[in-house]
Amino acid sequence: MDPLPSRFVPISVTQPRRWPTHVARLSRLVRKELSEILRDRRTILTLVLMPVLIYPLLAIAFQQHFLASTLALRKQPAYVIGLPSEQESLIFQSQLELGDNVYRQRNPDKPKQALTIEPVLSTDIERDVKDGRIHLGLRGLPRRGKVGQDEVVVFEAVYKESLGAAQEVLEHIERRLAMANEFFLRSRLNVPGRPPVRLFRLRLVPKTYEAPQRVSLGALIPLILILMTITGAVYPAIDLTAGERERGTMEILVAAPVPRLGLLFGKYVTVFTVAVITALVNLLTMLVTLISSGMGALVFAAGDISFLVIIEILGLLLLFAAFFSAALLAITSAARSFKEAQAYIIPLMLLSLTPGVMGMLPGLKLEGSVRVIPLLNIVLLARDLFEGQATAAAASVVVVSTLLYSIAILAVAARIFGAESVLFSEQRSWSDLWRRPPEPSANSTLANALLCLALVFPTFFVLQGSLIREMSILGRLLAMPLGSALLFGLFPIIFAWWNRVTWRSGFQLRRPGIGGACGGVLLGLSLWTLVLQGLALWTLFVIPKHGTPLPEEHAQLLQAFRDARNQHLPILLLAVVFQAIAEEWFFRGYLFAALRSNSGPWLTIGGSALLFGFFHLVSAGGLAFLSSTILGAILGWIAWRTSSVVPGMFLHAIHNVILGGVLTGVNTGVQDLLPWTWVALGAVVVAAGIALVQLGSTPRSAEAELHPE
Amino acid sequence: MIQVHRLSKRFYLPGGDSLLAVDDLSFEVSAGEVYGLLGPNGAGKTTTLRMILGLLTPTSGQAAIAGFASSDSPDEVKRRVGWVPANAGLYQTLSVGEFLLFFADLYGTSRQEAKAELKHLANLLRFDDFLHQRCNTLSTGQRQRVNLARALIHRPPVMLLDEPTLGLDVISSQVVREYIQHLRDQGKAVILTTHHLDEAERICGRFGLLHRGRLVIEGTLTQLRESTGCPTLVEMFLKLSEVGPALRNDLAHAGVASVETAIQAAGCQSSRSKRGD
Numbered sequence: 012m013d014p015l016p017s018r019f020v021p022i023s024v025t026q027p028r029r030w031p032t033h034v035a036r037l038s039r040l041v042r043k044e045l046s047e048i049l050r051d052r053r054t055i056l057t058l059v060l061m062p063v064l065i066y067p068l069l070a071i072a073f074q075q076h077f078l079a080s081t082l083a084l085r086k087q088p089a090y091v092i093g094l095p096s097e098q099e100s101l102i103f104q105s106q107l108e109l110g111d112n113v114y115r116q117r118n119p120d121k122p123k124q125a126l127t128i129e130p131v132l133s134t135d136i137e138r139d140v141k142d143g144r145i146h147l148g149l150r151g152l153p154r155r156g157k158v159g160q161d162e163v164v165v166f167e168a169v170y171k172e173s174l175g176a177a178q179e180v181l182e183h184i185e186r187r188l189a190m191a192n193e194f195f196l197r198s199r200l201n202v203p204g205r206p207p208v209r210l211f212r213l214r215l216v217p218k219t220y221e222a223p224q225r226v227s228l229g230a231l232i233p234l235i236l237i238l239m240t241i242t243g244a245v246y247p248a249i250d251l252t253a254g255e256r257e258r259g260t261m262e263i264l265v266a267a268p269v270p271r272l273g274l275l276f277g278k279y280v281t282v283f284t285v286a287v288i289t290a291l292v293n294l295l296t297m298l299v300t301l302i303s304s305g306m307g308a309l310v311f312a313a314g315d316i317s318f319l320v321i322i323e324i325l326g327l328l329l330l331f332a333a334f335f336s337a338a339l340l341a342i343t344s345a346a347r348s349f350k351e352a353q354a355y356i357i358p359l360m361l362l363s364l365t366p367g368v369m370g371m372l373p374g375l376k377l378e379g380s381v382r383v384i385p386l387l388n389i390v391l392l393a394r395d396l397f398e399g400q401a402t403a404a405a406a407s408v409v410v411v412s413t414l415l416y417s418i419a420i421l422a423v424a425a426r427i428f429g430a431e432s433v434l435f436s437e438q439r440s441w442s443d444l445w446r447r448p449p450e451p452s453a454n455s456t457l458a459n460a461l462l463c464l465a466l467v468f469p470t471f472f473v474l475q476g477s478l479i480r481e482m483s484i485l486g487r488l489l490a491m492p493l494g495s496a497l498l499f500g501l502f503p504i505i506f507a508w509w510n511r512v513t514w515r516s517g518f519q520l521r522r523p524g525i526g527g528a529c530g531g532v533l534l535g536l537s538l539w540t541l542v543l544q545g546l547a548l549w550t551l552f553v554i555p556k557h558g559t560p561l562p563e564e565h566a567q568l569l570q571a572f573r574d575a576r577n578q579h580l581p582i583l584l585l586a587v588v589f590q591a592i593a594e595e596w597f598f599r600g601y602l603f604a605a606l607r608s609n610s611g612p613w614l615t616i617g618g619s620a621l622l623f624g625f626f627h628l629v630s631a632g633g634l635a636f637l638s639s640t641i642l643g644a645i646l647g648w649i650a651w652r653t654s655s656v657v658p659g660m661f662l663h664a665i666h667n668v669i670l671g672g673v674l675t676g677v678n679t680g681v682q683d684l685l686p687w688t689w690v691a692l693g694a695v696v697v698a699a700g701i702a703l704v705q706l707g708s709t710p711r712s713a714e715a716e717l718h719p720e
Numbered sequence: 721m722i723q724v725h726r727l728s729k730r731f732y733l734p735g736g737d738s739l740l741a742v743d744d745l746s747f748e749v750s751a752g753e754v755y756g757l758l759g760p761n762g763a764g765k766t767t768t769l770r771m772i773l774g775l776l777t778p779t780s781g782q783a784a785i786a787g788f789a790s791s792d793s794p795d796e797v798k799r800r801v802g803w804v805p806a807n808a809g810l811y812q813t814l815s816v817g818e819f820l821l822f823f824a825d826l827y828g829t830s831r832q833e834a835k836a837e838l839k840h841l842a843n844l845l846r847f848d849d850f851l852h853q854r855c856n857t858l859s860t861g862q863r864q865r866v867n868l869a870r871a872l873i874h875r876p877p878v879m880l881l882d883e884p885t886l887g888l889d890v891i892s893s894q895v896v897r898e899y900i901q902h903l904r905d906q907g908k909a910v911i912l913t914t915h916h917l918d919e920a921e922r923i924c925g926r927f928g929l930l931h932r933g934r935l936v937i938e939g940t941l942t943q944l945r946e947s948t949g950c951p952t953l954v955e956m957f958l959k960l961s962e963v964g965p966a967l968r969n970d971l972a973h974a975g976v977a978s979v980e981t982a983i984q985a986a987g988c989q990s991s992r993s994k995r996g997d
Binding site: 040047050051259265266269270 | 773775794795796798799801803805807808809810811812813814818822823825826827828867870871
């Protein structure tokens with residue numbers, strides 16, 4: 012680009028980063044967007060009227076369906092009894108009729124019973140009973156018995172044991188046959204010689220059939236929630252992006268001195284809020300409908316709608332809303348008109364329904380890689396919650412992955428929103444959105460870094476969960492560094508290359524000062540003592556039951572390390588060193604530099620540490636999340652102080668070598684306390700390391716960050 | 721106040737083609753000056769204004785407002801500019817007052833100052849009587865007045881007006897003209913694009929005539945008259961925009977390259993010709 016002549020040389024400014032100002036501006040943006048959206052009748056229609064009308068209608072439909080399926084036989088005009096032949100039917104009916112007559116004679120005052128029996132011919136009694144075509148199957152046994160001189164005709168009664176109606180009709184028939192038998196026996200008393208009579212008896216053959224696997228109603232609810240959350244979020248998302256452009260207000264909005272990411276975030280909060288309000292209205296209407304219609308027992312495993320379940324569902328709705336608001340904004344930001352946005356949203360809605368429908372499949376479980384499949388994981392978690400089968404581990408993976416995806420989608424939306432190619436579409440082409448920038452940049456944009464993170468996350472999970480876990484110890488040791496190189500190394504390298512990010516500043520590959528480097532080494536040598544002692548204390552005292560075994564994943568990981576140490580120590584050491592370097596390259600290099608160029612130390616260090624912890628949460632459980640987040644914060648602080656990724660690499664590599672290579676051999680478990688002398692010595696060295704980093708380095712100024720080398 | 725230096729913009733079109741919308745454009749506008757950027761449709765006027773504001777990234781060259789380059793310090797530039805694009809819309813469900821105060825907020829103007837400015841602008845642009853009306857009930861002229869007020873609510877030193885009288889009736893156009901004169905009197909630097917050349921003649925102090933992204937000629941009305949020999953902007957515009965460049969290409973092939981020669985060939989007498997040079 013041509014430089015300006017000297018009289019045009021622009022004034023260089025460094026804007027102070029004032030969070031209160033940003034927050035106040037964001038709240039003003041959101042307030043305006045909300046007031047505009049909520050004054051629109053269409054929003055009110057989707058927000059309130061739709062759920063109020065739809066849920067009662069759905070409840071009626073469900074009730075009809077379930078009552079029809081469970082009580083179908085009850086509603087038939089008579090109890091249906093299947094008999095294999097006309098002759099048997101006649102014999103049986105005559106006996107039954109006789110029994111009825113006896114009953115009426117004995118009870119002339121009682122009204123005639125409403126129970127009516129309809130005999131039908133059945134060639135395959137077993138099948139007809141199983142399929143529910145008949146309540147009861149009766150077949151006469153060929154061999155007739157004798158009781159004294161009397162002949163006994165035995166009918167075999169085949170029925171479904173679980174069917175209440177079958178029991179009812181069976182009891183009725185037994186009573187009538189007994190009356191008929193009694194009548195014969197009594198009438199014989201008056202006949203000289205007391206001739207023999209024919210008696211009828213039933214031999215019961217109860218059948219139990221495996222109930223067919225039904226679609227759980229609990230699995231149907233997430234599908235409804237998806238639909239209703241989308242319904243709430245679609246209109247504001249279109250209106251605040253494509254609609255704004257169509258009305259001609261987008262250009263004046265982006266002409267204001269507010270960063271586009273800020274504008275988009277304001278819109279995201281608005282869409283999210285409307286989606287949540289819609290979801291709440293839905294939830295409330297749904298619960299009222301369930302309780303008032305008595306269908307709660309059909310939906311919830313325990314039959315009760317507890318406060319905890321409501322809170323869990325509410326949390327899920329927030330997740331749904333967070334995900335959909337981001338997805339919808341990304342899509343509608345790319346649209347140039349209301350109509351175009353609607354066309355784009357249709358595929359998203361269809362795509363969203365797919366996991367909703369898949370969630371209804373009884374065989375599909377929330378485990379393994381399924382836990383990180385967007386949307387399907389939330390649907391399955393919702394289903395498990397309704398059915399009382401959800402686990403905390405699976406839920407945490409679903410929540411973390413969904414939040415990460417939402418952030419990544421939002422990052423894509425930020426790239427699209429207000430972009431030249433969308434805003435001034437008459438002059439631009441779509442390819443401009445993904446064109447390599449002409450000028451190199453010092454750091455990756457936050458949007459690109461988060462997008463990279465969102466790609467790394469599921470790949471990491473799939474690799475770790477599906478491939479590496481199945482391998483032998485040696486295979487795992489070899490696959491671990493290769494996988495790390497691919498994920499934490501190659502992904503950001505490709506992103507940085509495509510966006511012309513300068514390697515030195517974009518990955519914080521600056522040479523550290525002596526103090527920073529030595530501080531990193533000292534911390535690497537000593538930090539493990541505090542980390543392990545902290546974990547042991549946590550396990551012993553914070554977890555309520557003393558001696559609670561480690562979470563299964565953590566214990567497996569520890570055991571795997573022990574096995575690896577015993578068999579392949581050098582390879583293990585190389586693998587953990589490589590792993591540490593790769594993780595630093597990404598978390599304190601590429602991602603950290605992008606965060607740093609957009610925010611202050613708290614957000615940069617805290618954000619990178621949390622993301623670092625999340626990765627370990629997924630791979631090794633809750634305790635690993637805690638320890639990794641703390642370690643991530645320390646590594647982040649060093650990266651901030653030294654403006655270099657190198658001291659963190661020293662620290663992390665040494666830390667991993669000690670934990671992975673040495674400690675697994677001497678320590679029997681995380682709950683074992685280290686000797687306090689070790690801890691005291693460790694603390695002294697940690698303090699020395701911190702002091703060296705603090706005194707031996709100066710964070711780069713905002714000016715230097717804005718105008719890097 | 722406004723500096724444009726060798727500004728170019730090339731748009732890449734689907735299919736691999738490209739369009740040079742602005743070609744090596746340079747000019748300056750001082751405080752208290754109204755600069756008319758004129759040209760036919762597609763000449764690059766709006767693209768130039770958008771680049772000055774930082775909404776479009778220049779392919780080469782730079783634009784600066786009060787010393788701040790739009791590519792390096794877009795927020796500083798935006799803070800100093802009041803932008804009135806052609807066909808700008810309003811937030812339909814907000815009232816006029818809410819709409820203007822929202823933008824004042826975005827520009828960091830305090831509530832108290834914004835309210836005082838709102839009162840002043842309502843008086844100046846005559847929208848006191850519909851200040852509390854929702855924007856979707858306003859007529860075209862009323863909407864444009866609100867938009868002009870929106871661009872001025874944060875008291876910017878620079879105004880970029882892209883066809884501000886587009887679609888307005890005589891009375892509304894007169895309000896806009898008075899508004900621009902008011903801006904000039906207040907010492908603001910104004911760039912105005914318009915197809916109403918008579919209006920431009922009355923309002924603008926200097927003119928730049930664009931054709932196919934290039935600044936064909938620039939100067940005050942007197943300077944333009946002298947160099948083109950055309951008495952009115954309309955005639956200059958017609959000669960330069962429609963006939964001039966096409967003819968210039970033809971003449972270039974014939975070895976005649978100067979604009980003046982082309983203009984003479986197109987019909988107007990140049991001052992030099994009149995003087996007999």
